Amino acid sequence: MANILVTGGAGYIGSHTCKQLAASGHTPIVYDNLSNGHRDAVRWGPFEAGDITDGARLRAVIQAHKPQAVIHFAGLIEVGISVADPAAFYHANVYGSLTLLQALVDEGVSSVVFSSTAAVYGQPETVPIPEGAPSAPINPYGETKRAVEEMLGSFAAAHGLRYTALRYFNAAGADPEGDLGERHDPESHLIPLVLFAALGQRPHINIYGTDYPTPDGTAVRDYAHVSDLALAHVAALDYLQSAPEPLIANLGTGTGYSVRQVVETCRRITGRDIPAQDAPRRDGDPPALVAAVERAHDRLGWRAQISDLDTIVATAWAWHLSQSKAG
Ligand SMILES: NC(=O)c1ccc[n+]([C@@H]2O[C@H](COP(=O)([O-])OP(=O)(O)OC[C@H]3O[C@@H](n4cnc5c(N)ncnc54)[C@H](O)[C@@H]3O)[C@@H](O)[C@H]2O)c1
DSSP states (O other), X not given: OOEEEEETTTSHHHHXXXXXXXXXXXXXXXXXXXXXXXXXXXXXXXXXXXXXXXXXXXXXXXXXXXXXXXXXXXXXXXXXXXXXXXXXXIIIIIIHHHHHHHHHHHHTOOEEEEEEEGGGGOSOSSSSBOTTSOOOOSSHHHHHHHHHHHHHHHHHHHHOXXXXXXXXXXXXXXXXXXXXXXXXSSOOOHHHHHHHHHTTSSSOEEEEOSOSSSTTSSOEEOEEEHHHHHHHHHHHHHXXXXXXXXEEEEESOSOOEEHHHHHHHHHHHHOSOOOEEEEOOOTTOOSEEOBOOHHHHXXXXXXXXXXXXXXXXXXXXXXXXXXXXXX
């Protein structure tokens, strides 16, 4: 139906979204510098190598493919690295997004879906967290995402850019057909780390913080299946075609699981002994991050469908097993 430019489409959420775009009749054009992505994850449309800080390259790709809209995943994602090297994050995430938005305006592309994050909320006052909660990030990663949300607002006002900023909570799981999965390096996300311990690729999993004010004392997070997130992006493109006003929406399930619940679920699904060690809290980790999900439902008609923890872990486990056998 339409060409869609997908920055960061060789990465985890981007590649799953490309598969869903193709299933919905679109052609995803992946634009990625492969700093953290995988060329073999680009299977549903053309690949264009490039950096989002390179305006000339972006304009050339846009002129060649004439996309109807852009889904902008590209950027740096690892919170700990953002604390140690904020310049890299401001460069890739803020300057890169600025370069992209200016190229879109120059080339007459008027619709953008942006990957934002629950990290814009910092330490939330209320849980589940509504989109109207204060934006108060507590690390450079979250600051860069908030800055891009503000930039989108300014470009909408000045140039009529239409945008949706989707604030993901925790993306998790793998393509149910086994085509794709999570391959971050370094990996910092809980479920793959637990599964690495199940595979014997790590000695144990650390449980950071066991004295939080949560039912079992460990931190609670909202995990959405990556294929559900992919569907939300297709819904966001449809929304941008019909509704011009900007939309900022959380993407989550509205249900939180504790770290201990995740580890227990991984033990049950894998049938393996997974050693766990209690460890002190990490700085800046809030006790609970759970999304208020009504806005995505009301405005995008989207609700998570396969994001129950068993399905998330089972699909992730199938992926990691296939990778360990292949490797
Ligand atoms: N994974 C999560 O749970 C999560 C949660 C909230 C928000 N997000 C956001 O979603 C987006 C995708 O996350 P992901 O987990 O798929 O990450 P990822 O690292 O797998 O994918 C990011 C992709 O962007 C590419 N990239 C990075 N810098 C680039 C640059 N300067 N130019 C061109 N390409 C570049 C990488 O090569 C990679 O393919 C990110 O913007 C991230 O901040 C992710």
